[in-house]
Amino acid sequence: STAQIGVTGLAVMGRNLARNFARNGYTVALHNRTAARTHDLVAEFGEEGIFVPTETAEEFVAALERPRRLVIMVKAGAATDAVIGEFAPLLEPGDMIVDGGNAHFADTRRREKELREQGIHFVGTGVSGGEEGALHGPSIMPGGSVESYAALGPMLEKISAKAKDGAPCVTHVGPDGAGHFVKMVHNGIEYADMQLIGEAYQLLRDVGGYTPAQIADVFRTWNTGRLDSYLIEITAEVLSHVDAATDRPFVDIVQDRAEQKGTGRWTVQIALDLGVPVSGIAEAVFARSLSGHADLRAASGELAGPRPEPIADTERADFADHVEQALYASKIVSYTQGFHEIAAGSAEYDWDIDLGAVARIWRGGCIIRAAFLDRITAAYEADPGLVSLLSDKGFAEEIAAAQNDWRSVVSTAVTEGVPTPGFAAALAYYDTLRAERLPAALTQGQRDFFGAHTYRRVDREGSFHTLWGGDRSEVEA
Numbered sequence: 281s282t283a284q285i286g287v288t289g290l291a292v293m294g295r296n297l298a299r300n301f302a303r304n305g306y307t308v309a310l311h312n313r314t315a316a317r318t319h320d321l322v323a324e325f326g327e328e329g330i331f332v333p334t335e336t337a338e339e340f341v342a343a344l345e346r347p348r349r350l351v352i353m354v355k356a357g358a359a360t361d362a363v364i365g366e367f368a369p370l371l372e373p374g375d376m377i378v379d380g381g382n383a384h385f386a387d388t389r390r391r392e393k394e395l396r397e398q399g400i401h402f403v404g405t406g407v408s409g410g411e412e413g414a415l416h417g418p419s420i421m422p423g424g425s426v427e428s429y430a431a432l433g434p435m436l437e438k439i440s441a442k443a444k445d446g447a448p449c450v451t452h453v454g455p456d457g458a459g460h461f462v463k464m465v466h467n468g469i470e471y472a473d474m475q476l477i478g479e480a481y482q483l484l485r486d487v488g489g490y491t492p493a494q495i496a497d498v499f500r501t502w503n504t505g506r507l508d509s510y511l512i513e514i515t516a517e518v519l520s521h522v523d524a525a526t527d528r529p530f531v532d533i534v535q536d537r538a539e540q541k542g543t544g545r546w547t548v549q550i551a552l553d554l555g556v557p558v559s560g561i562a563e564a565v566f567a568r569s570l571s572g573h574a575d576l577r578a579a580s581g582e583l584a585g586p587r588p589e590p591i592a593d594t595e596r597a598d599f600a601d602h603v604e605q606a607l608y609a610s611k612i613v614s615y616t617q618g619f620h621e622i623a624a625g626s627a628e629y630d631w632d633i634d635l636g637a638v639a640r641i642w643r644g645g646c647i648i649r650a651a652f653l654d655r656i657t658a659a660y661e662a663d664p665g666l667v668s669l670l671s672d673k674g675f676a677e678e679i680a681a682a683q684n685d686w687r688s689v690v691s692t693a694v695t696e697g698v699p700t701p702g703f704a705a706a707l708a709y710y711d712t713l714r715a716e717r718l719p720a721a722l723t724q725g726q727r728d729f730f731g732a733h734t735y736r737r738v739d740r741e742g743s744f745h746t747l748w749g750g751d752r753s754e755v756e757a
């Protein structure tokens with residue numbers, strides 16, 4: 281028993297994570313259902329560090345020093361339960377099972393509870409950054425017990441991405457499912473970021489009259505400013521890519537039907553359960569869904585509406601600046617919504633999540649890594665009880681400066697018939713928060729009318745009902 285860590289499930293994520301541990305000097309036990317993958321890894325990358333290939337579950341467990349640290353990298357769902365069922369009986373109290381898959385946090389809570397009863401620490405861990413991140417340093421979001429983090433944290437800190445200031449992109453997020461919950465919201469925010477970037481692109485193209493290659497340059501410029509982020513950077517790469525077969529912009533030869541694996545959808549489902557309005561993230565999920573409805577789109581080809589007209593060349597640069605403002609303001613709103621969901625989950629499940637620390641570990645390794653996250657950390661450090669990111673003075677001031685352009689971009693989009701559900705939903709959320717009075721008062725009146733649901737008055741305590749079907753006098757409920 282010489283290995284400090286073991287990885288089972290050696291498809292690309294597991295393989296790269298195992299290599300990352302080995303490259304960082306850890307002895308890594310390897311296991312996979314099909315042993316060929318294990319041997320392939322050693323044959324191809326054995327030089328990178330010390331691997332202990334094993335074939336059976338017993339051999340794998342025996343190879344691990346105690347307390348055992350066993351990382352599962354299989355497809356989230358039934359396979360995770362199958363693998364846990366295979367290994368848990370072989371483990372001893374104090375050992376740790378780390379699930380690095382994209383599990384639903386409710387499954388993680390269930391598994392953690394079951395294994396805790398056997399004295400085994402179950403660490404549901406978000407791992408973001410895709411294949412490259414797994415190999416070179418992901419952002420890691422572990423849940424589970426404090427004791428498990430004490431034994432595991434130093435290793436995770438070593439293999440994680442490092443932010444520009446050198447800080448490792450990992451923290452103990454909180455107990456049981458906290459890590460997978462935060463990873464879920466990370467993915468929801470990622471959907472929103474991608475949708476907003478997509479809307480900016482479409483506006484620059486259809487209204488701004490820019491070519492994809494020119495838009496790539498606009499994004500490269502944005503990437504030197506406050507929007508500096510991995511997603512903006514790769515957007516420029518994708519937009520400047522030319523398809524070799526047709527010599528056309530790559531973006532024009534790809535079918536415009538977005539796919540999804542489910543974590544964005546979960547973010548919205550859970551937000552609904554928790555009563556958190558994540559309208560921007562929801563619009564991003566719906567936008568992907570609608571794009572995939574080829575049937576609806578084909579059947580709607582004749583629907584009336586404007587075809588966008590590109591503006592004059594002389595107005596382009598100004599328009600691009602306005603779109604940048606709209607993108608930035610909308611981005612602040614989607615992060616506001618995502619962090620609200622994390623705060624709500626933390627309160628619901630007693631996780632005591634440090635929101636500033638979450639922003640800090642997203643600064644490197646993960647798909648939404650961005651300079652902007654430093655600002656979120658600073659906002660929560662300045663006020664750990666911050667109710668909403670929008671109440672942070674710095675963000676409020678930036679939105680104040682952006683909002684005129686944001687409005688003009690949304691109205692241009694509406695006038696020209698370019699769908700911008702992300703920009704518009706973010707703006708509606710913002711305006712809802714600012715509104716002095718909302719039509720929710722009317723909603724309450726309607727509810728009282730048809731269902732005697734009662735309402736509260738602005739001027740007196742208590743619940744009231746108006747006798748709508750009678751003399752319309754008011755009674756105390």
Ligand code: 2AM
Pocket residue numbers: 288289290291312313314317353354355358359360362363
């Ligand atoms: P395989 O190579 O034997 O297919 C991603 O699918 C990874 O999870 C692969 O390493 C795969 O092993 C593994 N995997 C998928 N389902 C599994 C299961 N039910 N039990 C064990 N490993 C599984």
